[in-house]
Amino acid sequence: MKKVGPHSAVSRVVKLKRDGRALAPDERYDANIDHILRAAAVVFSERSFGLASIRDIAAQARISFPRIYYYLRNKEEILYLISRRAFEELLRRAGDAARSTPDASARLRQFISGHLDYHMNNLAEMKVLVREADSLSGRYQADIARLKREYSRLCRKMIEQLAEENGHPLDRDRSRIITSLLFGSMNWFYTWYDPARDYEQRARIMDEVYRMAAGAIIGG
Amino acid sequence: MKKVGPHSAVSRVVKLKRDGRALAPDERYDANIDHILRAAAVVFSERSFGLASIRDIAAQARISFPRIYYYLRNKEEILYLISRRAFEELLRRAGDAARSTPDASARLRQFISGHLDYHMNNLAEMKVLVREADSLSGRYQADIARLKREYSRLCRKMIEQLAEENGHPLDRDRSRIITSLLFGSMNWFYTWYDPARDYEQRARIMDEVYRMAAGAIIGG
Numbered sequence: 055m056k057k058v059g060p061h062s063a064v065s066r067v068v069k070l071k072r073d074g075r076a077l078a079p080d081e082r083y084d085a086n087i088d089h090i091l092r093a094a095a096v097v098f099s100e101r102s103f104g105l106a107s108i109r110d111i112a113a114q115a116r117i118s119f120p121r122i123y124y125y126l127r128n129k130e131e132i133l134y135l136i137s138r139r140a141f142e143e144l145l146r147r148a149g150d151a152a153r154s155t156p157d158a159s160a161r162l163r164q165f166i167s168g169h170l171d172y173h174m175n176n177l178a179e180m181k182v183l184v185r186e187a188d189s190l191s192g193r194y195q196a197d198i199a200r201l202k203r204e205y206s207r208l209c210r211k212m213i214e215q216l217a218e219e220n221g222h223p224l225d226r227d228r229s230r231i232i233t234s235l236l237f238g239s240m241n242w243f244y245t246w247y248d249p250a251r252d253y254e255q256r257a258r259i260m261d262e263v264y265r266m267a268a269g270a271i272i273g274g
Numbered sequence: 275m276k277k278v279g280p281h282s283a284v285s286r287v288v289k290l291k292r293d294g295r296a297l298a299p300d301e302r303y304d305a306n307i308d309h310i311l312r313a314a315a316v317v318f319s320e321r322s323f324g325l326a327s328i329r330d331i332a333a334q335a336r337i338s339f340p341r342i343y344y345y346l347r348n349k350e351e352i353l354y355l356i357s358r359r360a361f362e363e364l365l366r367r368a369g370d371a372a373r374s375t376p377d378a379s380a381r382l383r384q385f386i387s388g389h390l391d392y393h394m395n396n397l398a399e400m401k402v403l404v405r406e407a408d409s410l411s412g413r414y415q416a417d418i419a420r421l422k423r424e425y426s427r428l429c430r431k432m433i434e435q436l437a438e439e440n441g442h443p444l445d446r447d448r449s450r451i452i453t454s455l456l457f458g459s460m461n462w463f464y465t466w467y468d469p470a471r472d473y474e475q476r477a478r479i480m481d482e483v484y485r486m487a488a489g490a491i492i493g494g
Contacts, residue, residue, distance in 0.1 A: 104325040185405050187465065227475055231482050238462025239455040239486070245407065246454045255447055262451050262490050266459070269489010270482050 087125050090115050091139065092178075094132045099178040103133055103186045133186060134194040140179050141201035144172055148208040158216040162267065165212055166240070167260045173243050174256065181244040209233055213271055220272040232270045239263055307345050310335050311359065312398075314352045319398040323353055323406045353406060354414040360399050361421035364392055368428040378436040382487065385432055386460070387480050393463050394476065401464045429453055433491055440492040452490045459483055 077085065093115035097106045108129060112119040126132050147168030151161050173180045190198055210233040217224045224232070240263060252259065297305065313335035317326045328349060332339045346352055367388030371381050393400045410418055430453040437444045444452070460483060472479065 102322060102324045104322045227478065228482070231475065231479055232486075234462070234466045235459040235479075235482060235486055238460065238465075239458040241462055242454065242458025245458075255451065258447065259451055259455075262448070262455060265490040265493055266452075266455055266486040267489070269487070269493045270485040273485055273489040273493045 083125075087135070090117070090122060090125055091132065091136050095136050095176075095178040095182050098133065098136070098186065099181040103129070103182070103189045130190060130194060133182070134190055134198065136179055137183055137190070137198045138201065140172070140176065140183055141198065141205060144169060145201065145205055145208070147172065148205060152208055152212065158212065158219040159268070162212045162216050163260075163264050165209060166236075166263050166267070169240050170243065170256075170260050170263065173240065174247060174249070174253075177244050177247065180241070184241050184244065206233060206237070209236065213267070216268070217271050222272060224271070232267065235270065236263070236267045239266055303345075307355070310337070310342060310345060311352065311356050315356050315396075315398040315402050318353065318356070318406065319401040323349070323402070323409045350410060350414060353402070354410055354418065356399055357403055357410070357418045358421065360392070360396065360403055361418065361425060364389060365421065365425055365428070367392065368425060372428055372432065378432065378439040379488070382432045382436050383480075383484050385429060386456075386483050386487070389460055390463065390476075390480050390483065393460065394467060394469070394473075397464050397467065400461070404461050404464065426453060426457070429456065433487065436488070437491050442492060444491070452487065455490065456483070456487045459486055 090111065094106075094111045097110045097114050101110060106129070108122050109119055111129075111132070112122050115122075126135070148165055151164035151168055154161055154164050210229050213232055213236070214224055214229050217229070310331065314326075314331045317330045317334050321330060326349070328342050329339055331349075331352070332342050335342075346355070368385055371384035371388055374381055374384050430449055433452055433456070434444055434449050437449070
C-alpha cells in the first residue's frame with residue numbers, strides 16, 4: 055500500500071503489538087488506513103456515497119475528524135481506495151484460478167468461489183462497489199474501470215475455454231452476454247445473502263452459480 | 275392511478291388532444307403524473323435518490339417547481355410511485371406468464387422475457403429500483419416489499435414447477451437460491467445493456483438467461 059495522505063506519517067506513529075511483534079511505522083500507517091477504509095465502506099453502504107460525510111466516517115471509525123485528513127485526501131479518494139483494494143484482491147484470486155489447473159471447468163469453479171467468498175466476507179465493500187460504480191470521476195474512475203475490464207476479461211476467457219473444451223466454442227457476443235449474466239447473478243448477492251441463514255449454504259450457493267453458468271456455456 | 279396530490283386537480287385541468295380525442299380531466303391528471311415520474315426516474319438514476327432534489331426533477335420535466343407539489347407530496351412519494359408502477363406492471367406480466375401455457379419451461383421463458391423486456395424499455399426506472407431498494411421507509415417501504423415478495427414468489431413457483439416437470443423437485447433452499455441468482459442475472463442488466471449494441475441481441479440475451487436458469491434447475 056502506497057502512502058496516500060498529504061504528510062509523512064512515520065514520525066507520529068505509535069508502535070502497537072500485533073501477533074506478539076511490534077508493528078513497523080509503515081505497517082501502523084497502513085493498518086490505520088485499513089481501519090478507516092473499513093469504516094467508510096460501512097458508512098457508504100448504509101448512507102450512500104453521495105450522502106455520507108467525512109464526519110460520518112470519523113464517527114464510525116471512532117477517530118477524530120481532522121485525523122482522517124492526515125491519512126486521506128477526501129471522500130472520493132476513500133471510495134477509490136476501497137474499490138482499488140477490492141479489485142486488486144479479486145484480480146489476485148482470478149489469476150490464481152486461471153493458473154490453477156488444466157481443467158477449464160475447475161478453473162471457472164475456482165473463479166466463482168473466489169468472487170463469492172470475497173463477497174461474503176466483505177458485504178459492505180461489495181455493496182459499495184456495485185452501487186457506486188458511477189460515483190468516481192477523472193483518473194480515479196479511469197483506473198478502476200481498467201481493473202474492472204481486466205477482471206471481466208479473465209472471467210470471459212475462462213468461460214470461452216470451458217466452451218472450447220466441450221467442443222462448443224462461443225462467438226464474441228455470446229461470451230460477452232454470458233459473462234455479464236454471470237457477474238449479475240454474483241453481484242446481486244449482497245441484496246439477499248444473510249449470513250445467519252446462508253452461511254451453511256455457502257458451498258451450495260457456489261455450486262448453483264457454477265451450474266447456471268455451465269447451463270448457458272455447455273447446457274442443452 | 276389514484277390521485278395522490280394534496281388538491282383536487284379536476285377544476286384546473288386543461289384538456290389536451292391525444293389520438294385525436296379530448297383527454298378527460300382524470301386522464302390529463304394522470305398523464306402529468308406519468309410525465310413527472312418519468313423525469314424523476316431519470317434524475318434519480320443519474321444523481322441518486324439521496325442527492326436529487328425536487329428542483330432537479332422540475333428542471334428535467336420542464337415544469338415549474340411549485341407545480342410538482344400540486345401533483346405529488348414529496349421526493350419519497352415520487353420514488354414510491356415509480357416503484358409501485360414498475361412492480362404492478364411486472365406482476366401483471368408475471369401473472370400472464372403463469373397462466374399462459376401448461377408447459378413449465380415456456381412459462382419460465384415468458385416470465386424472463388417479460389422482465390427483461392420491461393427492463394430494456396425502462397432502464398432508468400430499473401436502475402432506480404435496484405439501487406434505491408433501501409431508500410423508502412414506513413408504509414411506502416412495506417408496500418413495495420409486499421409487491422416484491424409477491425413477484426419473487428411467482429418466479430420461484432415457476433422454477434419449482436419446471437423442476438418437478440423434469441422429475442427433479444427442488445428443496446426449499448435450492449429453489450430460493452436459484453430464484454435469487456436468476457434475479458441477479460436479470461437485475462444487473464442496466465449496468466451493461468447498451469441499446470445501440472444489444473438491441474439486435476434481445477432474443478439471444480433472453481435465451482441465455484433461460485439457459486442459465488435451466489442449467490441450475492434441470493441441468494446435469
